[in-house]
Amino acid sequence: MKYDEIMVRYGELSTKGHNKKSFIDRLGSNVRKALHQYDQVKIHPNQDRLHVELNGTDAEPVMERLKQVFGIQNFSPSLRVEKDFDSVVEAAVAIFKEQVQGPTTFKVETKRADHKFPMGTFEMNKQLGGALLKAFPTDLSVDVHHPDITLRVEIRLNGIYLTSAKILGAGGLPVGTAGKGMMMLSGGIDSPVAAYLALKRGVSLEMVHFYSPPYTSEQALAKAKELTGKLAKYSGSIKFIQVPFTEIQETVKEKVPEGYLMTVQRRLMLRLACALAQKRAGLAVFNGESLGQVASQTMESMLAIEDVTTMPVLRPVLSYDKNEIIKIAEDIDTYDLSILPYEDCCTVFTPPSPKTKPNLKRARSYEARLDVEGLMQRALDGIEITEIHAGDEFLNQNQDVFAELL
Numbered sequence: 001m002k003y004d005e006i007m008v009r010y011g012e013l014s015t016k017g018h019n020k021k022s023f024i025d026r027l028g029s030n031v032r033k034a035l036h037q038y039d040q041v042k043i044h045p046n047q048d049r050l051h052v053e054l055n056g057t058d059a060e061p062v063m064e065r066l067k068q069v070f071g072i073q074n075f076s077p078s079l080r081v082e083k084d085f086d087s088v089v090e091a092a093v094a095i096f097k098e099q100v101q102g103p104t105t106f107k108v109e110t111k112r113a114d115h116k117f118p119m120g121t122f123e124m125n126k127q128l129g130g131a132l133l134k135a136f137p138t139d140l141s142v143d144v145h146h147p148d149i150t151l152r153v154e155i156r157l158n159g160i161y162l163t164s165a166k167i168l169g170a171g172g173l174p175v176g177t178a179g180k181g182m183m184m185l186s187g188g189i190d191s192p193v194a195a196y197l198a199l200k201r202g203v204s205l206e207m208v209h210f211y212s213p214p215y216t217s218e219q220a221l222a223k224a225k226e227l228t229g230k231l232a233k234y235s236g237s238i239k240f241i242q243v244p245f246t247e248i249q250e251t252v253k254e255k256v257p258e259g260y261l262m263t264v265q266r267r268l269m270l271r272l273a274c275a276l277a278q279k280r281a282g283l284a285v286f287n288g289e290s291l292g293q294v295a296s297q298t299m300e301s302m303l304a305i306e307d308v309t310t311m312p313v314l315r316p317v318l319s320y321d322k323n324e325i326i327k328i329a330e331d332i333d334t335y336d337l338s339i340l341p342y343e344d345c346c347t348v349f350t351p352p353s354p355k356t357k358p359n360l361k362r363a364r365s366y367e368a369r370l371d372v373e374g375l376m377q378r379a380l381d382g383i384e385i386t387e388i389h390a391g392d393e394f395l396n397q398n399q400d401v402f403a404e405l406l
């Protein structure tokens with residue numbers, strides 16, 4: 001079927017009161033970015049709907065991209081016909097020919113924006129319904145309560161639009177409407193899922209990744225970048241900030257008792273993420289912690305780590321079970337990358353038995369043995385920022401080394 005337009009319905013946007021206009025503008029620009037490679041496509045973000053005019057572009061790939069844009073509740077590919085009843089019948093029959101295979105129930109639902117059109121909505125429902133029953137005398141019957149197919153007809157000023165499908169969108173809020181956050185992205189399973197969920201609530205993210213060469217490999221860094229490429233599908237390009245963490249980890253290892261290595265390292269990571277947020281207009285730090293999952297993710301641990309900041313530390317997967325997180329990771333296509341066996345900077349320096357219930361005062365006093373300011377300054381001086389686009393690949397740039405590892 002050669003569709004003319006995709007009609008996009010807003011999700012929670014419709015309830016956002018006086019913010020509605022800025023939300024719709026943002027969604028419009030996010031859709032424009034997502035569809036930028038389709039030159040012919042035109043986007044019209046209106047008060048109640050957004051219209052994607054295809055102008056000859058195939059609807060399928062466009063709809064695949066739309067499924068990844070947050071703030072869309074659902075959308076419908078539509079046909080546009082001239083404003084006469086015979087054209088409407090012809091298009092409706094063509095749509096039904098594709099969908100009716102055996103006994104099928106249906107109803108027609110008409111909306112009329114052009115009140116000069118001679119047929120009312122009730123009359124259109126009735127006459128078009130009758131014409132369809134005539135065209136498919138054995139298979140079709142009407143069911144107004146639970147039809148298999150709902151044929152929606154919209155009589156607008158510039159033509160009549162017909163659609164029979166409602167495809168589920170990604171939901172959530174348009175990325176950018178909730179402000180900016182710094183996402184602590186490791187190479188693991190959880191933080192990419194947390195990033196996805198933050199983007200879904202409208203947060204625009206910058207990734208902060210700590211790496212510790214030579215203890216961690218180029219592959220570990222490339223993997224975190226490639227994960228960012230997977231997430232950029234949902235937000236447009238994302239800035240990836242790599243923070244050198246070797247000096248801090250070596251110093252912490254030297255000066256802090258083994259049971260508190262992890263707590264103190266995490267305090268420094270959080271300090272750095274917050275410092276970056278402050279410099280770069282971020283409003284919060286996000287991480288991939290889930291309550292009780294590992295030693296650093298008990299409430300005692302969170303208390304001892306979060307002590308370093310007053311900035312909100314948000315944990316989108318806090319209450320998720322591991323298998324729920326894995327399910328989302330599979331759906332957003334980060335899982336296979338996340339399970340590649342590259343050492344993360346934390347695993348390298350994780351003691352065999354970190355304190356699951358660290359004491360806040362001790363954590364503070366062990367940290368006080370370090371030159372926190374100097375260590376942080378040198379780490380911040382060494383950051384590198386890469387702008388990563390949807391689907392960018394980094395791992396296969398090192399394919400030879402990669403092959404050796406497998």
Ligand SMILES: Nc1ncnc2c1ncn2[C@@H]1O[C@H](COP(=O)(O)OP(=O)(O)OP(=O)(O)O)[C@@H](O)[C@H]1O
Pocket residue numbers: 183184185186187188189190191192208209210211286287288289290293294296344345346
């Ligand atoms: N190298 C790193 N760079 C940036 N953030 C990190 C790094 N390591 C850990 N984090 C942050 O700390 C959180 C907890 O990490 P940890 O390794 O304890 O748990 P995890 O459950 O394995 O998380 P993940 O699966 O996201 O790695 C991560 O979700 C991430 O937000």
